[in-house]
Amino acid sequence: MIKEALNTMSDLWSLMVGLRVTKKYFLDPQVTVRYPWKAVSNIDSYKGHLMLVGGKKDKGLAKCISCGMCAMACPSNCLTVVKRKAPKPTPEEEQALAEAKAKGEKPKDKTPKDPEKFLYDFTLCSLCGTCMENCPVGALDFTGSPYLAGYSREDFHFDLVQVLKNQAAIEGVDESAAPEAGQSEA
Amino acid sequence: MTRYQNMEQLTGDFYTQNFAKTAREGSLILNLGPQHPSTHGVLRVIVELDGEYVMRAEPILGYLHRMHEKMAEVKTAAQFIPNMGRVDYGHAMGWNWAFVGAAEKAGGIEVPERAEYVRVITCELNRIASHLLWWGAYLLDLGAFTPIMYAFDDREKILDILQIPTGSRLTYSYFRIGGVAQDLDADCIRRIREFIPWFRSRLPMYKDLVSDNIILRKRIEEIGVIEQDVCRRYGATGPVARGSGINYDVRRAAPYSVYPKLDFEIPTSDLKCARGRYDVRMAEMEQCLRIVEQCLDMMPEGEVLVKGAPKPSWKVPKGEAYFAVEGARGKIGAYVVSDGGKNIYRTKLRAPGFCNLSLFAEVSRGTILADAVAILGSLDLIIPEIDR
Numbered sequence: 364m365i366k367e368a369l370n371t372m373s374d375l376w377s378l379m380v381g382l383r384v385t386k387k388y389f390l391d392p393q394v395t396v397r398y399p400w401k402a403v404s405n406i407d408s409y410k411g412h413l414m415l416v417g418g419k420k421d422k423g424l425a426k427c428i429s430c431g432m433c434a435m436a437c438p439s440n441c442l443t444v445v446k447r448k449a450p451k452p453t454p455e456e457e458q459a460l461a462e463a464k465a466k467g468e469k470p471k472d473k474t475p476k477d478p479e480k481f482l483y484d485f486t487l488c489s490l491c492g493t494c495m496e497n498c499p500v501g502a503l504d505f506t507g508s509p510y511l512a513g514y515s516r517e518d519f520h521f522d523l524v525q526v527l528k529n530q531a532a533i534e535g536v537d538e539s540a541a542p543e544a545g546q547s548e549a
Numbered sequence: 550m551t552r553y554q555n556m557e558q559l560t561g562d563f564y565t566q567n568f569a570k571t572a573r574e575g576s577l578i579l580n581l582g583p584q585h586p587s588t589h590g591v592l593r594v595i596v597e598l599d600g601e602y603v604m605r606a607e608p609i610l611g612y613l614h615r616m617h618e619k620m621a622e623v624k625t626a627a628q629f630i631p632n633m634g635r636v637d638y639g640h641a642m643g644w645n646w647a648f649v650g651a652a653e654k655a656g657g658i659e660v661p662e663r664a665e666y667v668r669v670i671t672c673e674l675n676r677i678a679s680h681l682l683w684w685g686a687y688l689l690d691l692g693a694f695t696p697i698m699y700a701f702d703d704r705e706k707i708l709d710i711l712q713i714p715t716g717s718r719l720t721y722s723y724f725r726i727g728g729v730a731q732d733l734d735a736d737c738i739r740r741i742r743e744f745i746p747w748f749r750s751r752l753p754m755y756k757d758l759v760s761d762n763i764i765l766r767k768r769i770e771e772i773g774v775i776e777q778d779v780c781r782r783y784g785a786t787g788p789v790a791r792g793s794g795i796n797y798d799v800r801r802a803a804p805y806s807v808y809p810k811l812d813f814e815i816p817t818s819d820l821k822c823a824r825g826r827y828d829v830r831m832a833e834m835e836q837c838l839r840i841v842e843q844c845l846d847m848m849p850e851g852e853v854l855v856k857g858a859p860k861p862s863w864k865v866p867k868g869e870a871y872f873a874v875e876g877a878r879g880k881i882g883a884y885v886v887s888d889g890g891k892n893i894y895r896t897k898l899r900a901p902g903f904c905n906l907s908l909f910a911e912v913s914r915g916t917i918l919a920d921a922v923a924i925l926g927s928l929d930l931i932i933p934e935i936d937r
Contacts (some may be wrong), residue, residue: 374763384758385695394702405709410716436861438628491631491722492730493861505716 410492410505412485414530415523423531425524426502429478433494433503441487442494445480478524485511485519564609568595576604581922583612589686590932594909594925596918603921606913608906613936621896626652626885627726627861629896634720636898637934639682642668642675643876644934645724648896650805650872651883652726655865661855664728665806666848670741671711671723672874673837673844677748678707679877680830683929687827688759690926691768696759703751706744713737726863728854741845745838752835760831769823773912773924776821783911784904787879788833789928792826794819799875810847813839823927830929865893878902878929902928902935 396403415425427444434442452460495503513519561569561580569578576597583593591612597605617636621629633648634641646668653660660668681704685697708718714731715723723730733741759765780790790797798815800808816832818825867889873882879901886895905928913921 377761377763377766380757381759381762384754388699405712408713408716409718436628438624438631438861489631489635489720489722490717492716493628493631496730497861 406507406509409507409509410490411508412488412490412506412511412519412521413483413494413523414504414506415481415527416502416504417527417531421531422534423528425477425481425527426500427478427481427498428476428500428502430499432497432499436493436497438491438493439487439489441484443480443482444478445482447475447477447479449474481523483521483523485521486516564593564607565595568597568605568607571605572597573599573604575599583609589926589930592906592925592930592932592935596913596921598918601917601919603913603916603918606910606921608909610903610906610936613932615933615937617937618896618898621893623892625861625863625891626865626893627859627863629893630724630726631720631722633724634717634722635933636900636937637876637878637881637902637931638719639679639931639934640675640877640881641719641721642672642723643874643881644898645721646672646874647872647876647881647883647898648885649724649726650874651870651885652859652865654872655868655870655885655887656726656859656863657866658727658855658859660728661852662807662849663732663851664853664855666844667714667729667733667853668724669807669811670733670841670844670848671714671721671729673840674707674711674741675721676877677834677837678704678711680834681707683830683877684755687926687929688765691765691923693759693765699751699755699758703748706747710737710740710744713740725854725858727858728852730854732853738845741841745842749835749838752831755831760827766824769827769923769927770820771822771824772916772920773823773927774821775908775912779908779911783908785879785908786901786904787876787929788826788829789879789905789908791815791817792829793821794825799873799880803873805872805874807844807847811840811843813843823923826927826929862891864889864891873899876901878931878934879905898937900934900937902930902932906930906935 415427418424418426429444429446431444431446434440434444490505492505495505511519561578565578565580572578576599579596579598581594581596583591593609593612595607595609596603615635617632620632624632630645630649633644636644652658681700685700685704688696711721712718714729714733714737715721775785775789775793777793777795779785780793780795785793786797786799794817796815796817799805801815813836816829816836818828820828865885865887867887869884869886871882871884873880875881880899881901882897882899884895884897884899885893888894909925909928913924916924
């Protein structure tokens with residue numbers, strides 16, 4: 364009888380101990396952030412969708428050499444690299460080519476190496492990074508953005524060459540207009 | 550004469566009709582799932598009820614079958630790695646390791662020592678995250694809402710840490726054949742070192758808040774008793790087997806990587822009931838911290854990916870290999886058979902959840918329906934892993 368009562372007491376005590384923890388955390392500051400007004404800051408290492416890396420001189424021109432290693436390595440076939448076609452040689456160039464051929468030299472390929480189109484289907488991508496690891500020139504990278512959203516399937520089909528160009532254009536404008544923008548904001 | 554004599558009049562699909570053939574008179578056949586919140590996804594269990602008592606239960610699988618094994622046959626070995634993160638979202642690192650380990654074994658590839666330590670650290674941190682997810686979700690099943698908030702507070706810290714080397718927060722594709730994708734940087738190691746004492750200080754809080762709570766104790770003690778021979782017959786592993794007192798852990802039974810060098814215990818419980826499995830998982834989190842701590846101290850400098858690591862076009866040499874690791878739910882195995890071609894000829898994935906679930910039919914017999922749900926939760930089921 365006494366044992367039973369003691370047991371009941373210890374059982375009730377276990378509930379009190381739990382409530383003490385609840386009270387402690389109830390008074391603690393909030394650990395979550397209210398998203399649209401405030402965002403988390405730990406997204407630096409996050410892997411978002413792919414992007415092409417621009418060259419050092421011209422940020423709008425991709426480093427990519429259109430070798431197609433990424434498309435071959437991709438497990439989900441979400442990449443398509445469209446190579447540039449060789450430009451139509453001018454009459455002078457044609458003549459030079461013919462001369463070179465006559466001498467037995469191999470004509471130099473003057474086709475620009477950067478891709479005409481770099482089609483990327485984000486709906487298929489699993490963000491594994493295999494393409495990045497297999498790129499011989501380091502022309503691919505992940506954007507750190509987790510906020511990509513769209514209304515339709517087509518919103519996730521990118522031409523990364525175009526994306527890079529737009530990005531560079533925006534950045535170029537930003538850099539030149541930076542002081543003004545800063546003043547107007549202030 | 551049974552109630553279900555006229556089979557053609559009975560509604561339900563093939564499974565229900567087949568199940569109903571042997572139903573007793575006056576019993577009720579009920580479908581639990583496949584869209585039931587307590588089944589953690591799309592597990593379907595057909596139960597035959599007599600009032601509140603479960604007379605028979607039969608899990609039905611396949612609602613989340615994604616042909617992972619078949620997909621392995623149309624991709625090269627390196628291309629298949631992203632799939633492994635999707636098989637079991639709870640403990641993606643373990644699955645990464647099982648497949649990569651099998652491919653390395655078949656190809657005879659040595660892994661740099663630092664990579665082995667990095668693998669152990671990430672795998673064990675992921676194990677804690679997995680147990681926390683189970684802990685929160687299980688208590689949610691039992692009707693306690695707030696514990697999952699505490700669990701996710703901690704789990705979020707682990708995800709932040711693992712995001713640094715892996716870049717993702719849930720479906721990791723981090724291991725490579727011959728090492729790992731990226732080294733742990735100084736910031737990551739500092740965060741892990743900060744996390745260990747912090748999480749240690751949280752464990753007593755979990756004990757006060759939930760483990761010692763009389764309501765939970767009365768709820769999960771002495772339900773779902775799994776005898777050792779049942780575990781052995783069905784091939785149950787992981788916390789389910791250890792909760793029944795079977796001291797079996799792949800990390801000790803068939804040591805791999807650097808686990809033989811590490812000092813840690815395999816927690817077991819002789820309670821055999823749902824409480825035993827609960828205790829084992831809670832104790833295991835502490836052991837994970839010990840492992841991570843030792844690994845950080847012992848980790849040598851060096852490469853994390855072997856030189857000349859296989860490219861995506863790498864062919865697994867002709868032969869076969871089996872590699873098993875200890876996942877959060879039990880023994881994860883990958884069996885790779887290669888005929889020397891471009892793709893692997895056949896890959897078999899052994900999911901621990903599949904075996905752990907199969908004993909449910911036997912264990913749940915004669916229990917109350919509410920207890921059956923509590924038993925189902927205590928098995929720590931992740932449906933994508935079971936269906937693969």
